[in-house]
Amino acid sequence: MGTQLLIREQLSQDEVDNIYVENANETQEGSGQQEQIIESSVENEQGMEEFKKFNKHAYEWLSKIPPKHWSRSHFSCFAISDVLLNNMCEVFNGKIVAGRDKAIITLLECIRNYLMNRLVTVMQVINSNSDVLTPYATKLLKTSMKDATRQVYILNSKTIQDRI
Template identity: 65%
Template sequence: MDELKAFNKKAHLWLSKIPPLHWSRAYFSGRAVSDIVLNNMCEVFNGKIVEGRDKPIISALEYIREYLMRRIVTVLNVIERSEGLLTPKATELFEGIKRDATAYHVQWNGGGDLYQVSGKPNHARVVNLAARTCSCRAWEITGMPCRHAVAAIWEKAANGGRVGALESWVHPVHTMERWKQVYSFRVNPINGRTLWTRVNAPTTITPPKHHTQVGRPKKLRKRSAVELEEMTQSGRLSKKHTKGACSKCKKTGHNSRTCKGQGEAAKTGKLGKSGNAGKKRKAAAN
């Protein structure tokens, strides 16, 4: 926050008015067992239903229901192919944590489950294996032992302690068993509208008054000012991360001005073949 204040006082004042527990991992309670600070999950779901958002309400709900049916089946197929105690993503993250833990030095106090784990100078952390906490708070927030905790667990095992499988120290939310429980529910198929039961509703819900806007309806989300600034440069759309094709040889990596003659050679080859064929036909006619 001090660095932000030195950079922009107005931004520091604006951010100071928001409680830190809503945007800073250091103040998360750990109840959600997640350190996500963005709404990426909502964005992903919103992107998946983009084809159904402009439909009438019942058609939009039917689109979402059918998408969820396909989604559940896709995840169940992944579960059938997966092995191990943790989910594939949790396994990938935990393997990275274990690689980092090999560079840490552990000191045990000789009694209890308190360990001092140090890596960089003046960056020691205290791990309590009994409470499953670390002073870096990553274990509490994510439910997955941090690199300090993994190093402490290895130290306890080296001193004859019973630790079991390293994956058993991970919160159950990251296990395959919990993943299977989440996707144990199904979205059942239903008949089409022609077979729906007609009901005599006491009220009739009329559609809202619709005013046709000028221009083509927009389906894409509105981009922020920062995104637009990154996309545009000097008033023109940036071609960053795009591959253009040469108009002569149709190959990527260069344009017509920097073409080394590939296109001309191809054209010449084609003209040469057609010219030879014409000469042969003329000689045969004579």
């Protein structure tokens, strides 16, 4: 996992694509993976050209930001943290435990019902909130503000040093 992140950080997207293509050639000949990689790069470039015609100012603004931060074609499909992936799997398994012993269609229906209920609950919380931030983010901000009031700043010659 760490090697993949290191490769992504050190190499350009074209070099990473080349590594994936070479690995696909060695291990999975004829699988179509090479074509998919090339196609996604071409689609991204074509999409950017269309976007440039649509809104040149926004295109120039996006061009200054590395594509790995905003373009789906540059996103990694690998989990950044195994702990996060493990926690997500545990939560998912905990939610489907009631339907595990049932037929696959019934299990899928249980998952669908859970997701629909979860979406409705989240939307209700969002709609009931009149603040700009969510209740949890507001709580974090208030805690941070409370901690900031305890800061003591001391003027030391021409610079300010903070002390807790």
